[in-house]
Amino acid sequence: xxxxxxxxxxxxxxxxxxxxxxxxxxxxxxxCLINKExxxxxxxEENKIIICTENAKRKTNYRNIKRNPNKDNFKTExxxxxxxxxxxxxxxxxxxxNTTVGDIKDLENKLNPSKKRALEFSTxxxxxSYAKEVEAYILEDKPKKVKNMIKKYCL
Numbered sequence: 617x618x619x620x621x622x623x624x625x626x627x628x629x630x631x632x633x634x635x636x637x638x639x640x641x642x643x644x645x646x647x648c649l650i651n652k653e654x655x656x657x658x659x660x661e662e663n664k665i666i667i668c669t670e671n672a673k674r675k676t677n678y679r680n681i682k683r684n685p686n687k688d689n690f691k692t693e694x695x696x697x698x699x700x701x702x703x704x705x706x707x708x709x710x711x712x713x714n715t716t717v718g719d720i721k722d723l724e725n726k727l728n729p730s731k732k733r734a735l736e737f738s739t740x741x742x743x744x745s746y747a748k749e750v751e752a753y754i755l756e757d758k759p760k761k762v763k764n765m766i767k768k769y770c771l
Contacts, residue, residue, distance in 0.1 A: 617643045619669040622696040626759045630704050633766045639707055641665045656699030658706035665703040672696050698756040705752040705762060711770035720747045723754045
């Protein structure tokens with residue numbers, strides 16, 4: 617799984633916790649080819665997260681450059697890390713009786729314009745509820761919180 621090379625130590629801990637709660641994490645499945653805009657998705661029925669590494673690389677202009685991979689590809693790293701955290705948030709919600717864990721009205725106010733656009737895309741193209749997507753977009757920037765919430769709600 618190539619996406620692992622883009623993860624931080626903390627994101628690898630999130631990945632390990634997901635596997636501990638019987639989630640499978642796969643990469644570049646057919647769903648990624650069907651919709652080239654997505655960087656990740658959560659399959660509630662199968663306890664599966666799919667990371668669309670190739671989509672993320674394309675959208676962030678990834679270059680396979682040996683000289684300065686970290687400097688040149690930080691956008692790709694960030695996109696993949698956020699995708700994992702976002703989908704992990706949906707796993708947390710599933711553990712919490714399929715509901716959000718935070719105050720959505722409070723979280724809504726923290727959404728920046730780019731996340732609001734992403735939220736519109738997610739709620740129009742996928743079955744995710746507005747509240748669950750708001751929470752996932754906020755938490756994708758908070759890896760420590762995602763890790764702790766997996767422990768609190770799922771273990």
